[in-house]
Amino acid sequence: MPASAPPAVAPALSAEARDIIYRNILARRDVRSQFVTTPVDEAVLARILTAAHFAPSVGFMQPWSFVLVRDPAVKQRVHDAFNTANAEAAQMFDGDQREIYKTLRLEGILEAPVNLCITCDRDRAGPVVLGRTHLKAMDLYSTVCAVQNLWLAARSEGLGVGWVSIFRQSAIREILQLPERIMPVAYLCIGHVSHFPDRPELESAGWRARLELKDLLHFDHWGGEEGESAGLTAAVQDAQAQAARGALPT
Amino acid sequence: MPASAPPAVAPALSAEARDIIYRNILARRDVRSQFVTTPVDEAVLARILTAAHFAPSVGFMQPWSFVLVRDPAVKQRVHDAFNTANAEAAQMFDGDQREIYKTLRLEGILEAPVNLCITCDRDRAGPVVLGRTHLKAMDLYSTVCAVQNLWLAARSEGLGVGWVSIFRQSAIREILQLPERIMPVAYLCIGHVSHFPDRPELESAGWRARLELKDLLHFDHWGGEEGESAGLTAAVQDAQAQAARGALPT
Numbered sequence: 154m155p156a157s158a159p160p161a162v163a164p165a166l167s168a169e170a171r172d173i174i175y176r177n178i179l180a181r182r183d184v185r186s187q188f189v190t191t192p193v194d195e196a197v198l199a200r201i202l203t204a205a206h207f208a209p210s211v212g213f214m215q216p217w218s219f220v221l222v223r224d225p226a227v228k229q230r231v232h233d234a235f236n237t238a239n240a241e242a243a244q245m246f247d248g249d250q251r252e253i254y255k256t257l258r259l260e261g262i263l264e265a266p267v268n269l270c271i272t273c274d275r276d277r278a279g280p281v282v283l284g285r286t287h288l289k290a291m292d293l294y295s296t297v298c299a300v301q302n303l304w305l306a307a308r309s310e311g312l313g314v315g316w317v318s319i320f321r322q323s324a325i326r327e328i329l330q331l332p333e334r335i336m337p338v339a340y341l342c343i344g345h346v347s348h349f350p351d352r353p354e355l356e357s358a359g360w361r362a363r364l365e366l367k368d369l370l371h372f373d374h375w376g377g378e379e380g381e382s383a384g385l386t387a388a389v390q391d392a393q394a395q396a397a398r399g400a401l402p403t
Numbered sequence: 404m405p406a407s408a409p410p411a412v413a414p415a416l417s418a419e420a421r422d423i424i425y426r427n428i429l430a431r432r433d434v435r436s437q438f439v440t441t442p443v444d445e446a447v448l449a450r451i452l453t454a455a456h457f458a459p460s461v462g463f464m465q466p467w468s469f470v471l472v473r474d475p476a477v478k479q480r481v482h483d484a485f486n487t488a489n490a491e492a493a494q495m496f497d498g499d500q501r502e503i504y505k506t507l508r509l510e511g512i513l514e515a516p517v518n519l520c521i522t523c524d525r526d527r528a529g530p531v532v533l534g535r536t537h538l539k540a541m542d543l544y545s546t547v548c549a550v551q552n553l554w555l556a557a558r559s560e561g562l563g564v565g566w567v568s569i570f571r572q573s574a575i576r577e578i579l580q581l582p583e584r585i586m587p588v589a590y591l592c593i594g595h596v597s598h599f600p601d602r603p604e605l606e607s608a609g610w611r612a613r614l615e616l617k618d619l620l621h622f623d624h625w626g627g628e629e630g631e632s633a634g635l636t637a638a639v640q641d642a643q644a645q646a647a648r649g650a651l652p653t
Contacts, residue, residue: 175559220627298551
């Protein structure tokens with residue numbers, strides 16, 4: 154008998170294609186201030202929604218729905234709900250932080266031509282869902298995977314996306330008339346932008362620094378060290394330094 | 404005074420680059436059965452971890468950590484925890500569904516050369532976090548964005564990723580020695596694969612069908628219809644038909 158052939162292995166994309174994937178991930182931003190009035194083409198919106206719909210989901214549950222908000226009156230009510238919650242939020246910070254907080258722009262609800270609430274239907278696939286038997290939040294996590302797919306697709310289309318989370322959930326539920334079983338997961342402002350900032354705005358504003366990825370690695374258990382070879386820690390340091398310049402050499 | 408110039412607008416990527424982005428999103432799979440023994444290069448692992456680290460996070464909190472599991476003894480304990488939970492899970496389904504459930508392969512813990520638990524540190528940025536004042540789960544959602552970034556980067560590297568969620572959370576906490584404030588969010592099996600199936604395995608197995616995206620759209624409020632123009636609904640039907648063939652024409 155001949156020795157068995159080595160198993161077939163699925164190839165990586167070309168170096169050029171991987172470069173495009175990584176640059177897009179690194180160039181994605183949470184946009185609040187740069188929206189312009191250019192309308193969003195329906196075909197483009199259809200593509201980014203489709204990217205969301207092809208996200209992974211627990212038990213193939215596909216628990217997401219998409220509430221598109223373009224009516225100025227609805228946007229205004231959402232904006233009012235943001236203002237109420239944001240005033241409450243500012244009071245939770247002390248001293249200098251409160252002053253900085255008040256100067257930050259945290260939403261683009263009225264300027265962005267499209268607002269989109271991505272929701273999670275907790276009953277989409279009946280009472281027992283494959284893969285969700287031991288962690289009920291898996292449907293919410295699946296919905297967030299759809300958000301991130303949409304966000305990355307939007308970046309490739311030159312569309313900015315901003316995730317606004319400073320709302321009382323009950324206000325969003327009421328404005329969008331969500332049934333009880335429907336959880337609002339992400340309220341997104343979407344539109345063309347003048348530019349994408351080089352770095353996250355909270356990093357540029359000095360609110361918080363980018364952490365060192367190497368400090369977030371654990372091996373085999375929490376607190377476990379890499380041991381002799383230490384190859385990954387060094388590789389991660391290199392990769393993060395490259396990523397800070399916008400690309401990851403493949 | 405001359406009329407003001409139209410605002411600058413950030414461009415989309417080229418059609419070729421967007422094609423790469425969309426094909427990668429559509430070709431991503433939740434892998435359980437196709438792992439091969441080819442080792443995962445440290446530089447590749449560093450790149451996909453860096454992609455995760457450049458995910459969006461609420462208040463730039465970066466709440467994630469990465470517990471890499473390569474020790475066979477630790478993997479075996481995780482696999483045992485899966486078996487215990489999976490036996491419980493099977494009992495929750497009735498009749499035919501239970502029989503089908505038992506035939507499904509739902510993890511690749513021992514075969515995948517790398518296991519990775521992505522966790523969320525709920526105290527990473529102190530008691531009050533910008534953007535998390537009204538929705539405490541935002542840190543968990545940020546962590547899932549990191550999972551999806553990693554998953555898409557891995558696909559471009561030819562690496563399969565499988566998310567295993569059938570565990571008692573207490574078992575994972577104990578095996579990986581996670582402190583109380585650290586939530587395990589995703590337990591991922593990662594490795595090279597023989598191939599990526601064309602469709603999700605649960606779809607091929609007839610467990611559940613792909614939903615029609617057009618049925619998941621709502622306009623301005625839950626149940627709201629598109630109205631006269633109906634341009635997006637039609638565009639979404641076109642896009643989903645194209646996506647089923649693996650690409651979205653840009």
